[in-house]
Amino acid sequence: MSSDPWGRVDEAGTVYVRTAEGEKVVGSWQAGSPDEALAYFERKYEGLVVEIGLLERRVRTTDLSSKDAMTAIGHIREQIDAHHAVGDLDALRQRLDKLVEVVEARREERRAAKARQSDEARQAKEKLVSEAEELAGSDQWRSAGERLRALVDTWKGLPRLDRKTDDELWHRFSHARSAFSKRRKAHFAALDAQREEARQAKEKLVAEAEALSGSTDWGPTAARYRELMSAWKAAGRAQREAEEDLWSRFRGAQDVFFQARSEAFSERDAEQRENLTRKEELVAEAEKLLPVTDLKAARAAFRSVNERWEAIGHVPRDARPKIEGRMHAVERAIQEAEEAEWRRTNPEARARAEGLTGQLQAAVDKLRGQVDAARAAGNNAKADKLTKELEGRQALLDQALKGLQEFGG
Template structure:
């Protein structure tokens, strides 16, 4: 008889394996020595070891599901229990027990992970629903629409929840999208109607602009074109495919008018530049009359210059103030000379000036005496007040004397 730690072969060739529960027959061997028999059945044991090694490696290095792993462990356990092999079968059972425990632990971990995943999915879907319901009342049609489409893609990537909960959340999510779509559709329908009305309004503006394009009433027509432009901007935008064509027609009508006006103004500007040169010559001629020494001659010469000035016509607007200022300066000088001559030769005015001068001289003398008397009496405050009044009257007197001299007396 031959034996090993885990099995033996008796004289009849029966092969036994030793386990914690005792010996059991695993086969018989008649073709060779007992050692060969034990080696044969030990190789079968080694095959079981290899299968368990492979299962351990799969469980620890791949994403083998707990269900598949439990099935594999059960299958190997049956093989070990019925194995016609010689070896430490109890050790294999213990390894399978450890694998069972590991599979159970993994099942619990995955169950907990699944629970966490579902809770995270629930929170994520709650957040998606809340955002969708907020977007449902938005008027940012493009960005809100794009965001809602992105939310749908995000929703599709999340795990399904318990059916009732998932269906309720999806119903709210879908209602929010539908509400937004309905509002957007209504908005763009109204916008289309508004843009069609805008197109009709702009057609009318174009018709008027085209009717005015041949006008030569430059000022009022240019003003009306400015009003038409304000009305055009206030009208809003028509449909995109129509707006550019409408604007091209509207602008073309204006261009016809303003091009014609530009040509007319260019001719006018050339004429006005010639007028300016002629008026500069007349202004220079008038300035030679200054200073006025012979009023009669100056008046006659200025009258002649004025008649020729009026016959010349308009000058450029930017030069108008300067050139008219020159002729007005001469006119004022002649007018002042006439005023001075009138004052000098007017007996009534001279008498009034003489009377006023006498009154002021009397007042000045009286105030001087009063001030001197107050100061002599030591009344300084009264004296200073009288002296201030005296200074004012003296200034009036000096002015009156100057005027009296202009009358030659």
Template sequence: MSSDPWGRVDETGTVYVRTADGGERVVGSWQAGSPDEALAYFERKYDGLAVEIGLLERRVRTTDLSAKDAMAAVEHLRAAVDEGHAVGDLASLSKRLDDLVVDIEKRRDERRAARAKAADEARRAKESLVAEAEELAESEQWRVAGDRLRALVDIWKGLPRLDRKTDDELWHRFSHARSVFSKRRKAHFASLDSQREEARRRKEALVAEAEALSGSTDWGPTAARYRELMADWKAAGRAQREAEEDLWNRFRGAQDVFFQARSAVFAERDAEQAENLRVKEELAAEAEALLPITDLKAARAAFRSVNERWEAVGHVPRDARPKVEGRMHAVERALQEAEEAEWRRTNPEVRARATGLAGQLQAAVEKLEKQVEQARAAGNTAKADKLQRELDGRRELLDQALKGLQEFGG
């Protein structure tokens, strides 16, 4: 018979293992060799169970082995320990399996809590995506909102699924928001296409008129009409991109044809008017040389000659016209004043009236002089002063009358 702390072999070859309660349990029989060999064989059986339990412990603690599979493995090993044919500290193996069950349940609770937390986070994340999508559904930033909604779909796909009811409800809201935005965007661009088509038709009409006007030589009215057409063009809105560019090139080209032709004509006209201005400035200088007028008859003839040549000259630049014409008008006024003076000087009736007025004023002055002397001699200073003021006024009128007579040569 042979034995060790955990088992023995009796004389019949029966192998026993000691149990936790101090008893024994038969684990097998050995007839082929010595008792020590029998115990060694069954001890190896024990070591194999210990290795399997150790492997399961590592799997439970280091891998994502499910609790269900881990518990099934524990039960399998527990049966092997409880009923197995092995010699060793089977109680310690049972204890390790009990501890492993505790670890499995703990990890199952942790995983359950983690899944619940992840589900809650996923729910909140999806609710946030839904809220953002519903807000974007009302946006008119079509490109930005569309890009963002596509990005939200990718984010949604990366989130874990929730329970079917919650996930379906949130997805329905999310999908509905995208559908609302898509319908609004489609309607917007359909309306925009309609507006652009209407703009194209309006601009084609504007282009047709612009091209028809491009050969006009009615410079002022046509230029004004082109300004109106440009205002109408801006008010028409934009056509489709390709049509807009082509129509604008035609519209602008028609304007360029007209305005380049007008510019050429105006440049020629400006050159002609500049030459006219030079000629009129020379004529104005020739007229100004007649001043001051000493020989009215000769000056009148000379001015008539200058004026005839002046009238034969064409237009001058508008901004230069007042100055050069003003010089001629000044000479003309001087001639008129000289003619009026000559008329007054040679008109007998006017001369007679002037002579009579001067005589009347001379008599009044002499009379007032005597009255002033008499008042002062009488000591009536107030009356003398009053008469003196009247006398000063009459003298001034007399001086003017005498100067008028001088103009008549008398």
């Protein structure tokens, strides 16, 4: 008979293992000595110890699933419960119990992590849906379209949720994208229609511009070109290729007209500068008539100058006020001389002037006599009052006499 702390072999060769529930039969050993029997079953125990250690490391250090871990634990527990090993089997059971607790804790952690991941994925997808629904109303066709495509890629990278929630969110997401695509398609269809309308309108503008390009009616045609340009801007843009071709033709027609006008204006400007030189000579000739000493000769000479002036034609616009102002000054001086001559030789005006002078002279003489009489009578107050009145009448008389001198009298 042989034994150790965890087992023994009886005389019949039966091997036992000691447990908390008492001895359990391990097996029968007939092939050798009892010590060999115990050593054999102790090696069985060591094998279980190694197997449990390996499983413990796998559970703690790898992503072994809870299901596979529990299956492995059950397999080892069956071997322990079969009592086919000699050793501290109760200690092995305790290690398995603790390992079960670890696996269950890991299962809860994974379940919680999965729940968190699912919640995060749901929140992320809800955020994507909200942004997609907001973009569905955007008119920023390029940037919004690119962003929606990026949202699809982001969606594909997120974990799936439960079917109902995932389908509902995807339906909203897809509906937002479809709404945006429908609006964008309608917008560009309307834009194409507008561009075609603009092309037709600009075709007419180009035709008129080309028809006007040979006109020599400079002012009205230039004004019409400005109106055509305003109409061009108001018409909107046509399709790119058509717009470029139409603009080239439209601009080309204008260039032809304005180049011809520029050349014509250059010739006109040269002619007007020559006209200015000739008119400057004439106005210098006219200014020599001043001051007027011989009205008849001055009038005849000015008439001759003015006839030649009118025959010359236009001068540059910026020089016109000055040169015409000088000519008008000479004309006004001659007119004023004519008016003075008329006043001097007008019999009726002379008679009126002489009558007024006589009346004023009589009034002055009368007042002077009244002043002398008042002084003689010692009435100085009355004399002073009459003196002031006398001074006023004398001033009027002096003015009348000056006017009478203009008539040569």
